Amino acid sequence: MAREEERRFLRRELHDGLGPGLAAIGLRLDVIAAKAPPELAPSVAGVRDLTQSLVADVRRMVHDLRPAALDELGLVGALEDLALGPERGPDISVRTPDGPLPGLSAAVEVAAYRIVQEALTNALKHAQAREVVITASARGDRLRLQVADDGRGLPEEIREGVGSGSMRERAVELGGELVRRPRAEGGTMVEAELPL
Structure with a gap:
């Protein structure tokens, strides 16, 4: 029972905290990319890809911890x-x-x-x-x-x-x-x- 209560807590923390935080970083990277000099575009794109990958990982963990429904x-x-x-x-x-x-x-x-x-x-x-x-x-x-x-x-x-x-x-x-x-x-x- 304690394990499932902890899973519920972790799911909520990941869903409501880390997930939106990473998504906000992705949005800020879009703003930076729009204003950055062309020579920084590959670096910003690399960080953006990493952020998107982390968001996908968090979503997968949230789903695996406990059925969202x-x-x-x-x-x-x-x-x-x-x-x-x-x-x-x-x-x-x-x-x-x-x-x-x-x-x-x-x-x-x-x-x-x-x-x-x-x-x-x-x-x-x-x-x-x-x-x-x-x-x-x-x-x-x-x-x-x-x-x-x-x-x-x-x-x-x-x-x-x-x-x-x-x-x-x-x-x-x-x-x-x-x-x-x-x-x-x-x-x-x-x-x-x-x-x-």
């Missing part, structure tokens, strides 16, 4: 954003039957997002589903997530792949649990419970 949209909005991703394929919906979610720690937000992201990816790649329903609800001291599809279901012999293992590890790391099972009406259900 969580900070911009919150967990439910980020899940809805995931649902908008595929142009073709199944109908994907996000539901919060118990109303808005409470404030979540950075660790729970990231784990929930990544678990749903992987379950949705699996449904889109392998299930040949017509519909996927993502449900998020908070009951008592647990966040409950479900990703249900109406696709072809799980194979008879279920092997834990990298993605499935990653989902389970994220849940267990926080003291939660994750179950993948076939649905009685066809398709697959991924259920995760995470402590709030």
Whole structure:
């Protein structure tokens, strides 16, 4: 949990501090380039290229630290954003039957997002589903997530792949649990419970 809180802090610092600072340096270099004598143009262009490269590195680090959608949209909005991703394929919906979610720690937000992201990816790649329903609800001291599809279901012999293992590890790391099972009406259900 401390790691994810630190990642949230670092992301904010990089996004709100270093990133804009480097962008401002780039703008000032444009002004300098416009007024500088021609013999300085290669040097200014070199510094400008370096600055642009650093801005790109900061953007990449910000993205890798924590999904931007969580900070911009919150967990439910980020899940809805995931649902908008595929142009073709199944109908994907996000539901919060118990109303808005409470404030979540950075660790729970990231784990929930990544678990749903992987379950949705699996449904889109392998299930040949017509519909996927993502449900998020908070009951008592647990966040409950479900990703249900109406696709072809799980194979008879279920092997834990990298993605499935990653989902389970994220849940267990926080003291939660994750179950993948076939649905009685066809398709697959991924259920995760995470402590709030």
